[in-house]
Amino acid sequence: MGKRKAFIVSPANEKIASTRVARVSELICRVLATLLARESRDPILSGIVVTEARVSRDFSVAHVYVRHLQPEEISRQEALDALERAKGWLRRGLALQIAKGDRGLRNVPQIVFHWDEAIERIHRIEELFAEIASEHHLSEGPKGAELSARASLEGNL
Numbered sequence: 001m002g003k004r005k006a007f008i009v010s011p012a013n014e015k016i017a018s019t020r021v022a023r024v025s026e027l028i029c030r031v032l033a034t035l036l037a038r039e040s041r042d043p044i045l046s047g048i049v050v051t052e053a054r055v056s057r058d059f060s061v062a063h064v065y066v067r068h069l070q071p072e073e074i075s076r077q078e079a080l081d082a083l084e085r086a087k088g089w090l091r092r093g094l095a096l097q098i099a100k101g102d103r104g105l106r107n108v109p110q111i112v113f114h115w116d117e118a119i120e121r122i123h124r125i126e127e128l129f130a131e132i133a134s135e136h137h138l139s140e141g142p143k144g145a146e147l148s149a150r151a152s153l154e155g156n157l
Helices: 011-039 076-085 087-100 118-156
Strands: 048-055 061-068 110-115
Touching: 011 048, 011 061, 011 087, 048 076, 061 076, 076 087, 076 110, 087 110
Parallel strands: 061 110
Antiparallel strands: 048 061
């Protein structure tokens, strides 16, 4: 048996490693999304959307961020529980896809599911901006708001 070559950390190797992590993350995201949308028989799972996957640098863990298409009908906990029950099936499907195209991974990463809260954060930020705008509008008074609106319009022309 030949010895394994040591992986020396250098700027070039660092870039290759980060590119590979990004490629594997994208592959996991794509494969899991396809499995959930096309091959799942569970109505809860078929409504789940994979928004992002982040693989650890050693490829041992994949953090997968998900949302449900109908969050008003399916609770966050119901969706995450359904994913936990299907985790073995999803890992097997992922293993088959990784084995299909020689991706160079020896093991399939453990999958950890997280609820993607990005949309809620965006809505909260929009609410804060609206509050600030209304406070600013009130503090200026109607005449001040009209003048600042006119000035911004003239500045754009």
